[in-house]
Amino acid sequence: MVVDGRTLALSHLDKVYYPQTGTLKGEVLRYYAAVHTALLPHLHDRPVSFLRTPDGVAAEVFIAKNPPPGTPRWVRTVEVPSTGGELRQVVLESGAALLSLVNLGCLELHVPQWHAAAPGLADRLVLDLDPGAGATVLTCRTVAGLLRERLAADGLEAWVKTSGGKGLHLLVPLEPTPSARVSAYAKQLAAELETAHPDLVVHTMAKARRTGRVLVDWSQNAAKKTTAAPYTVRAQQRPTVSAPLSWAELDGAGSAEELVFTITEVPERLAEHGDLFAPLLDPARARPLPAPDKARPPSEAPPAAAPPTAARDPVVLEPPVEVMRPAAVPAVPPADGLGGAGVVYELKLDGFRCVAFARGPTRPPFLQSRSGRDLAAGFPPIAAAVARLPAGLVLDAELVAWRGGRFAFEELLRTRQARAADDVALGLIAFDVLALPGRDVRGLPLADRRRLLLAALDGVPPPVQAVLATTDRAEALSWMERLADTGVEGLVCKAAGSPYRARGAGRLWVKYRRGDTTDATVRAVTGPPARPRAVVLELDDGRVLLSSPPLSPPQSRQVAEAAAGRLGAPGHDPQYGTVRPLTTPLRAEVTVTGRPPTALFVRLRGD
Template sequence: MPQMTVDGRTLALSHLDKVYYPLTGTLKGEVLRYYAAVHSALLPHLRDRPVSFLRCPDGVAAEVFVAKNPPPGTPDWVRTAEVPSNSGELRQVVLEDGAGLLSVVNLGCLELHVPQWHAAAPGLADRLVLDLDPGAGADVLTCRTVAGLLRERLAADGLEAWVKTSGGKGLHLLVPLEPTPSARVSAYAKELAAELEAARPELVVHTMAKARRTGRVLVDWSQNSAKKTTAAPYTVRAKERPTVSAPLSWAELDAAGSAAELVFTIAEVPERLAAGGDPLGPLLDPARARPLPAAAPHRARRRGSTGAETAGSRDPVVLTPPVEVMRPAAVPAVPPADGLGGAGVLYELKLDGFRCVAFARGPDRPAFLQSRSGRDLAAEFPPIAAAVARLPAGMVLDAELVAWRGGRFAFEELLRTRRDGAGEDVALGLIAFDVLALPGRDVRSLPLADRRRLLLAALAEVPPPVQPV
């Protein structure tokens, strides 16, 4: 049986000469070689996201079906994660390396689809997606016009968009966000699509009715729902030809003279990637994420007679003080890595200050700085309270309140500050080592490594005096 070594693992491959695309004669082995060529660019876009598959074990002309659970034959070393579903908990594959990717592709998983959230925080989106789908009489160049309008509108709200082909006839716009409940992102995206339809009804629709889409572009906002997924960048599509959902630069999109210039196959994308890198690379930079704009009054209406819940109707504050905090405990030795499921050990500095659980409760309520005993320290440390009040409502940080003087920690200055106020040469800081809640979500049940990732993302754009440890 043929073999391939990827990321240190040797994989046994099967039926490499099976025809996956009868129209072009493309073989399964060619699809595997494509994924091997692009995996280093593809995998960062899948990182920590549960993957749904469109499986084509006998090619695109045979049975094609959706698979959410790990396909039979998935190696036991491929990571899986439990995610919410209507029937309880669902376990899905999370692809972390090229070996895992190639192993599932070998099992007939042709298309890769992911949600807008991470497995560590289901329903907490870190990006917005708009799927531009042309109706009869429209094409990808029509989508280009709509994409430009949306790009300008998003920029007016302080949001930056990146673009890729869908791998079919349309385009996908992707916008990095600070972690935001999916329901709120979906409501914002729907408002955006409806607003554009009202302004350009001859060009745009935002509802699914096909009868209204002739000559127009559907701005599909619904993929921001926590239950929906979108074709991943660089995924192969199960179309007549082996097309790819290919990232583009805006300049390349603008320069295209025909729809054919915006169709890319597995034969072309590796060379594009080698020559120009990943146009969606900046999308992965946490520093690019921005907050979703505050809900306008017409978005923030209360629950109506239909029972539908709109953006702004759910209280983002899910934890209120006081909360029980984890206490330090001595252990005789560092546990071995293999005793922790191979996860290793996390460690950090022990700072000399006051334990402080900081609650950001929104612009109309003061911050609460919970001491170890449960008392509020806000009145004693006004600069820290003011900084916490500027954080997104609902964020709760487990932290250490510290003081610096002369470039060194100065615990005694905390005692003096409580009595007399901070001196001119003393700087106060809130050094966060854990996140307990994000807007609309209690995250205390997540593993520490996952909470650490959420903490770094949440504080990526936050200036001192609030900082991660």
């Protein structure tokens, strides 16, 4: 079977997985193949735990967190925090990866409320409604309605799905929030509801108290807990599915059986209704949790949710702000580099660094340059575009000029009148968001800020737009090569979990520039003769440059060995400090990049 360009060897397709219904393993695989385009977005960048049933649901069923034996090497895995030592888990990113794991007996899919790029920072809240003896899913429906109203009182919107068993799951999209805080809020809701409806709700696990009542299980919001994913098959007597519902459908159900869906029914539901959980994937739907002292008991809840930032001053950041500055590197880091939690690769554009502050209709926008001055007067079209953005939005961006089919830095140095006369196009290419209206988001991981950035710029017309970015290193390298003729300089590579902090940025953000490899003459070295730090290079066109960044240890050893016996007396250079000239020059291969140019030492030439 070929899926996503990969050939899969699927086995034992005629094995009976569900004896009660005679459902075969091959039918389960066909189900996952049919729904994977709806399922995978809900698994995106989340480590998956599995309930494995290699011999069907009537045989041994066990939990698997580590990749099971036989997992293909091309399936992505990530390291997950664990008190019991190193734990690696699968992240399912393609239909081929999904089916290869299902083929290994991974029947149920469970995920945490956070992403692999930011462990313990939840972007959704979940409440699992589990009926006790004498209660049914229709009893859960009543509790779900009460919770929906209570959440709305705090400005939160809930979506509902069947658990695939006897209960319901409520999910709420959140702005990224520490899991401990989400768990505390969920526990408070459950306890409040039990106090208001003691004959209907419990919020503790004791089974003796659950007869005729519904357990509101808030504990799955803990960072170490997981929840059954939307569209996962469940290991029940029948091949049931955790299926998204509309609230109208839930309210209109006349029996519990109407809220049970199997693998034969869900593909038809998807074809008819689409993914009812798609709104959960929209960052614009995410809302902040209320402050702990702002949560209201149900009796005080207003009938409608107030906008979460309605009473806040939308402008929370004022210029100037200290910016993150990537360090130069000689090679593009791998996808598990920069800390190992994933890398975001962005196109590096040649322009002016610009932090854009939208400050509302009564205050002019501020375009902060690298030095901190305001660029707004020199670039009226960009200032006007930023003025139309929501007050309080702060973007870290590159101000660029475009002419003749390529980025043209030199046009930024001309007067605004000259640019207007020649019809030079300007753009503001945003690569980060520092603040939203009413909220400083610099402490969030980059992966979450990226989602917020895309949501903030959704529907915003040029000249403001988001930079092209990917987590796929090969894709980023291909972009860089294909777009070289447009003036794309290279790539900026950033740790996906990095907050926005200027200090220490060089370990989290790096930049790689494409350059021209050429030969140069080594005229002098700096640093101790046994461990040179840099070399002074004379290019063949007469330019003299100091190598940057500093030599790596292997490069330093190579230069020290070759320069031994060739070093003259140390002297002071007004530009480079203490240098030791070479009495006999050496030839080197270097890469010249950037503006002003820098010379990256590659190696000494043997010829």
